[in-house]
Amino acid sequence: MPYIASIGTYLPCWGTPDARIAGDDEDAVTLAVEAGRAALEAGGSVEYVVLVGRDLPLTESSNAAVLLAGLGLDPELEVIERLGGAPATLDALGSARPRTLVIGVDLNSAGAAAALTSDHGLQVRTAARVSRSLPVRTRNASGDIHDYGDPRLLRKRGYLASLATAWVDTPAVVAGVPAQHAASLAATQTTDLPTTGASSALFALAAMAEAGLTGPLVGVEQASLSGLTVAEGTAEVRRRERPARPVLDSAQTLPGEIPISLAAYERAFEAKVRWEGGRFLDSDQVDFPPRYRVDEDGSLDTEYTFVELPRTGTVYTEVTVHVPVPGLRTPYSLVVVDLDGVGVRALVRVTGTAAGSVDIGDRGRLVLRRIAVRSGVPDYGYAFEPDSDPVDEEEAA
Incomplete structure (x- = not known):
């Protein structure tokens, strides 16, 4: 039964209040780092990292290393990726061990949120899990997505049927569906969530923590459903959410690219x-980027240490x-x-x-x-x- 010590959220500044857009220099990794660092501002150690999203980077490239480096964590920590939406995030959170950083990230609409588990804080426990087959949206081996495009079918035979099957009390908050549908399903949902994907469950948890709400938190995606019961306790919430503004359209790009070394x-x-500099043991000077130095006797000194x-x-x-x-x-x-x-x-x-x-x-x-x-x-x-x-x-x- 995990406890949530802190929650961090991040929204890109571009787009509208209803739908944010990732900037040209943002992707799933940078969004995850922003949310994760916000959650870690309250302190606490991390032993495990779980990244959940519908469009994820692949850990066999350098992305896991970038994520850990951007968060300032030990490069030997395990990073687990889960493909999915709000139910996958709640599953990860409900089964997380203490000192696990669970991050949900979305690119459409864009946003990310993270929760750090601990031995104390806001208590949550798994309340429901329903897996039903209604392949409204599918992805093949090459990554191509096919959307059946029937919202009425998705609502009637999808999450409404799964809610009836789950035998849970009326949800306090529902994540993973459009705002107008969530309001009709939830008992106390008063604010719209900025995303409907993997991060929406953690945005919902942050809203409940800030308002002091308890009760079932349900995440749905197509016909799948997961639910957590949010009980007593407190979690510190840190938000990085600047006001939305229109995307800039005055830009030009030359064809081609600068090759990488x-x-x-x-x-x-x-x-x-x-984001570290180099400092030698006998000096207070910090160099960025870190570099070797030539001592007075002409010898090359390479023994600097990294400092944040x-x-x-x-x-x-x-x-x-x-x-x-x-x-x-x-x-x-x-x-x-x-x-x-x-x-x-x-x-x-x-x-x-x-x-x-x-x-x-x-x-x-x-x-x-x-x-x-x-x-x-x-x-x-x-x-x-x-x-x-x-x-x-x-x-x-």
């Missing part, structure tokens, strides 16, 4: 994705690039960020706002993003997300 990718991976860099800072200088670059949407802004408290300045791209809208002196945080796709390989690094958007400030004025 896997040797350079491997050398830079730890420092770049974990701050993820907040101030723009020292900025520039906006208007010349198209192969594989990158143009224009885009670059900034040199003065990281807080370490005397390190880092050159990074700007994310989450229009090009040219960031000024010297603006505050913000460093966030993991997919900075490029080179030779078919996603290349991850950090970008600067300003604390406030000039567009939002103008609208408020």
Whole structure:
């Protein structure tokens, strides 16, 4: 019977209040990292990671390493992927051992949420599990999706029939279905969930934790259903959900791409994705990127240690690039960020706002993003997300 210590949520800033869209530099991994880091802000150790989604990266490539590095976790931890929607997430949560980070991520509509289990906190227990065959939406071996496209059949013979079969009390909250249907099925559902996929169950759990609600939480997908009973206890909820705004459409991209050097990718991976600098034992100076030094006697000193860099800072200088670059949407802004408290300045791209809208002196945080796709390989690094958007400030004025 797991307990939930903390819950973190993340929504991309692009899209509408009803449906968010992942940015050009976001994917399932970066969304999962944002939600996971929000959940981990409250503290607590992690021994297992479970990633649930309908469209997942494959762990046999570098994505599991990127996920663990972005979360700042031990690279030897096991990452388990589960393909599915809200029921799969509730199944993972109901069977999770303490110190398990369960992350649900969706790309349509986009959003991610994470829950960290513990020995204390908000108590949940498995209440129902129904597996029925109604293949409204299928995926073949090559990944092609076929949608039968009959919402009335899905409602009548799908989740309504599964709810009747489950013999659970009237759900307090229902995840995995459109808002208008959830409201008619749930007893206390007063807010719309931003997603209907794997993350919707954790968004629903966060809403229940904030409101102090107890009772059945049900997740449905086609004709499958899972339910948890949310009992007494508290869980800390951290949300990273900026207001929605329209997607920018002024962009151009040159054909072709800049090829990747896997040797350079491997050398830079730890420092770049974990966001770490190098420091020698006899010095307080932090170098980024980490590098060797030549001592006074002419010998090469390679014995530096990695230290975590701050993820907040101030723009020292900025520039906006208007010349198209192969594989990158143009224009885009670059900034040199003065990281807080370490005397390190880092050159990074700007994310989450229009090009040219960031000024010297603006505050913000460093966030993991997919900075490029080179030779078919996603290349991850950090970008600067300003604390406030000039567009939002103008609208408020």
